[in-house]
Amino acid sequence: MRHLIEPYDLTKEEIEGIVDLALDIIDNRAKYSEACKGKKLATLFYEPSTRTRLSFTAAMMELGGNVLGFYDAKNSSVSKGETVADTSKVISCFADIIAMRHYEEGAALVAAMNATVPVINAGDGSHAHPTQTLTDLLTIRREIGRFDNLTIGFCGDLRFGRTVHSLIKALSRYDGVKVVLIAPEQLRLPDYMKEEVCDANGVEYKEVTSLEEVIGELDVLYMTRVQKERFLDEDEFDRLKDSFILDTGKMKGAKESMRILHPLPRVNEITVEVDADPRAAYFRQVENGKFVRMALILTLLKWAKDGKGNLPSLEGEIEINKYRCHNRRCISNIENVPSMFRPSKDDSGKMRCVYCESRPEE
Numbered sequence: 001m002r003h004l005i006e007p008y009d010l011t012k013e014e015i016e017g018i019v020d021l022a023l024d025i026i027d028n029r030a031k032y033s034e035a036c037k038g039k040k041l042a043t044l045f046y047e048p049s050t051r052t053r054l055s056f057t058a059a060m061m062e063l064g065g066n067v068l069g070f071y072d073a074k075n076s077s078v079s080k081g082e083t084v085a086d087t088s089k090v091i092s093c094f095a096d097i098i099a100m101r102h103y104e105e106g107a108a109l110v111a112a113m114n115a116t117v118p119v120i121n122a123g124d125g126s127h128a129h130p131t132q133t134l135t136d137l138l139t140i141r142r143e144i145g146r147f148d149n150l151t152i153g154f155c156g157d158l159r160f161g162r163t164v165h166s167l168i169k170a171l172s173r174y175d176g177v178k179v180v181l182i183a184p185e186q187l188r189l190p191d192y193m194k195e196e197v198c199d200a201n202g203v204e205y206k207e208v209t210s211l212e213e214v215i216g217e218l219d220v221l222y223m224t225r226v227q228k229e230r231f232l233d234e235d236e237f238d239r240l241k242d243s244f245i246l247d248t249g250k251m252k253g254a255k256e257s258m259r260i261l262h263p264l265p266r267v268n269e270i271t272v273e274v275d276a277d278p279r280a281a282y283f284r285q286v287e288n289g290k291f292v293r294m295a296l297i298l299t300l301l302k303w304a305k306d307g308k309g310n311l312p313s314l315e316g317e318i319e320i321n322k323y324r325c326h327n328r329r330c331i332s333n334i335e336n337v338p339s340m341f342r343p344s345k346d347d348s349g350k351m352r353c354v355y356c357e358s359r360p361e362e
């Protein structure tokens, strides 16, 4: 069974196939209006969401299918102590496909290991958010027209921002991609991303602390919110929350062809005056999210029907119950699941947790 837990679960060609299908859906809406008739999508949201959940719902409705689920885990059996593994088995009896958002890193992978229907990760802690990535890619395709030879700046919370991690992974497969990481010291991109995604794939990157200094070089500026809910120390959040604010003054230094993306919600990192600038693509990006989720649901249901494939995240050499993950937010430290580690994708010999990609406890 194929699932989508993180961007590397799809090949570059498969991702492009989903983006192309989304473009066809945009041009031929009526053709797809009954494509999922009689099918049910379950949306299991353990963490707040507006856009992602409603865009999955709208996507399934536009395909003629139905939607069930919960968006407040307190009102589900989770509050009685049900595990992600059990919930996934149960929901598989009711739905043809599952979209899950969870605050524990690796939760969607555990769901995929237990469900008998395709599982889509709609965000697992700070780890991954692959459907936002598909949304971002469709937006880049429509706004800029290419993925190769792109200079993309990621600004804000690159440490906890799962959308950033997933988009860098997807872009790491293209030629001539340059990544500019604009973040304060405390919110820098995690090491595993730099070593195993950028270095291992030859992606050129630089780390800077000033947006003004680099804005003129960028084809895409990907702004992000400082992820308040992931901070263990509230004072640290208060010190960092206003690190970068994009305003019309800073936009004067940007190219005419640059586009601003933001997964939303925005707090104050982009002033509302910027919304009127034609380069602000973030509200168009939201609509792309619905189309690309339609394309993804259709693709995964088709693969399930054809009996296609396994979960790439679980392929290869995996050490079971040999190491312990040091990440407190990893599902392997919270629920009763086997610890799983694999050698890193580079040749450093380091091990990485299969659920959250952190290192083992030293």
Ligand code: NCD
Pocket (backbone or CB within 6 Å): 051, 052, 123, 129, 132, 162, 163, 224, 225, 227, 263, 264, 265
């Ligand atoms: C993002 C998320 O949930 O990670 N939102 C979204 O899905 N569009 C970004 C965020 O919450 O900052």
